Amino acid sequence: MTGTQVGQVSADLPRSRQVSENQCHMCMPIGAVAVFKGIENAMVLVHGSQGCSTYMRLANVEHYNEPVDIASSSLNEKQAIYGGEANLRKAMDNVIRVYQPVVLGILTTCLSETMGEDLERIVSSYVQENGITHISIIPINTPSYSGSQSEGFWAATRGVIAYCARPTLPHQRINVIVPHISPADIREIKRILDYAGLSYTLIPDYSMTLDRPYEGRYLKIAPGGTSVNEIAEMPGSPVTIQFGSTCPNSLSPGLFLKEKFGVPLINLPLPIGLKNTDLFVEAITKISGQPVPDALTLERGWLLDGMADSHKFNAEGRPVIYGEPELVYAFATLCAENGAAPVVIASGTTNSLIATCLAPLIETADEPPVILEGADIAAIEEAALKTGSNIAIGHSGGKSLTERHDIPLVRIGFPIHDRTGGQRILSAGYRGTLAFLDRFTNTLLETKYATYRQKIKEEYCNTEGI
Numbered sequence: 287m288t289g290t291q292v293g294q295v296s297a298d299l300p301r302s303r304q305v306s307e308n309q310c311h312m313c314m315p316i317g318a319v320a321v322f323k324g325i326e327n328a329m330v331l332v333h334g335s336q337g338c339s340t341y342m343r344l345a346n347v348e349h350y351n352e353p354v355d356i357a358s359s360s361l362n363e364k365q366a367i368y369g370g371e372a373n374l375r376k377a378m379d380n381v382i383r384v385y386q387p388v389v390l391g392i393l394t395t396c397l398s399e400t401m402g403e404d405l406e407r408i409v410s411s412y413v414q415e416n417g418i419t420h421i422s423i424i425p426i427n428t429p430s431y432s433g434s435q436s437e438g439f440w441a442a443t444r445g446v447i448a449y450c451a452r453p454t455l456p457h458q459r460i461n462v463i464v465p466h467i468s469p470a471d472i473r474e475i476k477r478i479l480d481y482a483g484l485s486y487t488l489i490p491d492y493s494m495t496l497d498r499p500y501e502g503r504y505l506k507i508a509p510g511g512t513s514v515n516e517i518a519e520m521p522g523s524p525v526t527i528q529f530g531s532t533c534p535n536s537l538s539p540g541l542f543l544k545e546k547f548g549v550p551l552i553n554l555p556l557p558i559g560l561k562n563t564d565l566f567v568e569a570i571t572k573i574s575g576q577p578v579p580d581a582l583t584l585e586r587g588w589l590l591d592g593m594a595d596s597h598k599f600n601a602e603g604r605p606v607i608y609g610e611p612e613l614v615y616a617f618a619t620l621c622a623e624n625g626a627a628p629v630v631i632a633s634g635t636t637n638s639l640i641a642t643c644l645a646p647l648i649e650t651a652d653e654p655p656v657i658l659e660g661a662d663i664a665a666i667e668e669a670a671l672k673t674g675s676n677i678a679i680g681h682s683g684g685k686s687l688t689e690r691h692d693i694p695l696v697r698i699g700f701p702i703h704d705r706t707g708g709q710r711i712l713s714a715g716y717r718g719t720l721a722f723l724d725r726f727t728n729t730l731l732e733t734k735y736a737t738y739r740q741k742i743k744e745e746y747c748n749t750e751g752i
């Protein structure tokens with residue numbers, strides 16, 4: 287295995303199947319749902335069958351452990367033949383009556399896209415005929431057969447900004463655009479921005495809507511999220527920081543703001559890992575003109591201390607890293623800077639810049655990793671076995687790596703459906719990086735102490751039991 291192939295699966299891996307086997311990614315509208323949950327007073331409606339919205343609700347509820355309402359236009363066989371416009375209109379009537387949202391996101395599905403539903407036309411004629419001026423109804427095309435949740439997330443973030451943004455007088459609030467990360471990571475990024483004394487518009491902000499303190503009552507729309515007024519004013523911002531180094535240009539919200547409104551764009555990797563967090567802190571201190579806050583200097587020092595403590599164990603790690611491109615890239619660089627060189631780096635997404643981003647890491651690696659794009663979990667398992675991986679980093683979809691092959695899994699990303707607390711997994715910033723690093727190193731140590739007696743026996747004792 288040469289180890290640098292980019293494609294569905296490395297060329298010398300046996301390709302015994304012609305279909306996807308245990309997908310590594312989730313469906314495109316799921317990513318878009320998270321975006322609308324991060325907009326203030328927003329509700330989301332999926333134009334498709336009830337099964338689509340049920341699947342999306344289930345995946346989100348299991349991960350975030352919160353009520354996640356997603357409406358459906360309930361298409362069935364009849365609408366598949368005669369069209370779903372009447373259903374969608376009725377669904378919009380019902381959602382507006384019951385939820386009274388300020389923003390209503392309408393997402394397509396495999397079915398409505400295949401039917402050729404003209405979402406833009408249906409929504410604009412519905413708005414005109416009903417004289418709707420107080421609700422932003424935002425249609426987003428999310429054909430799941432042509433994209434993953436990652437692309438759905440970027441498409442919806444860009445779509446919301448494109449719909450709401452207006453030419454605005456210059457102001458001092460910077461734009462911050464985040465990818466599909468945990469609510470805990472969003473809170474950490476906001477905490478770092480607050481330390482730097484910057485005012486900002488962060489989108490999408492589901493840090494409070496998808497991870498709420500206990501209140502003992504159900505809320506139709508949870509408070510929190512980015513306000514439409516702030517989104518409208520994003521064009522007046524002095525700069526956009528986007529954590530989207532792997533985001534393709536065609537989906538990039540930050541690039542849209544730059545090209546349409548001239549807002550300068552600083553496109554960074556996620557602040558996960560020492561170097562990546564340094565890049566973020568350097569950017570915000572440059573913008574603020576202030577020195578690095580003492581609290582962040584301390585946290586960086588603790589991270590360095592932790593890296594020194596754990597590096598002697600990490601060198602034994604041969605991680606397979608998989609999931610959404612932005613997370614995968616951040617964790618690959620984190621592992622590399624901690625001496626655990628990744629052996630497989632994989633994503634279920636095909637449309638990303640991950641291979642370009644990873645080029646420097648591959649060039650300098652003693653043993654170049656296998657890179658898989660558009661991969662399913664079966665292909666990742668094959669690559670992990672061939673490369674002798676001994677630890678995995680990714681979402682719950684790859685739990686078969688542990689169940690079938692005894693490769694322990696450090697869970698990050700979406701979805702986490704077989705453990706509790708997916709919404710609280712913290713990996714961003716110096717604090718988050720250190721928390722992850724401890725989990726990673728301790729997972730290696732756990733395997734080591736559980737298996738070393740057996741390994742010694744296998745290595746030094748002969749078959750007569752000596």
Ligand code: SF4
Pocket residue numbers: 313314315334337338339341394395396397430431
């Ligand atoms: S949009 Fe497509 S992939 Fe997603 S749940 Fe519906 S049918 Fe399945």
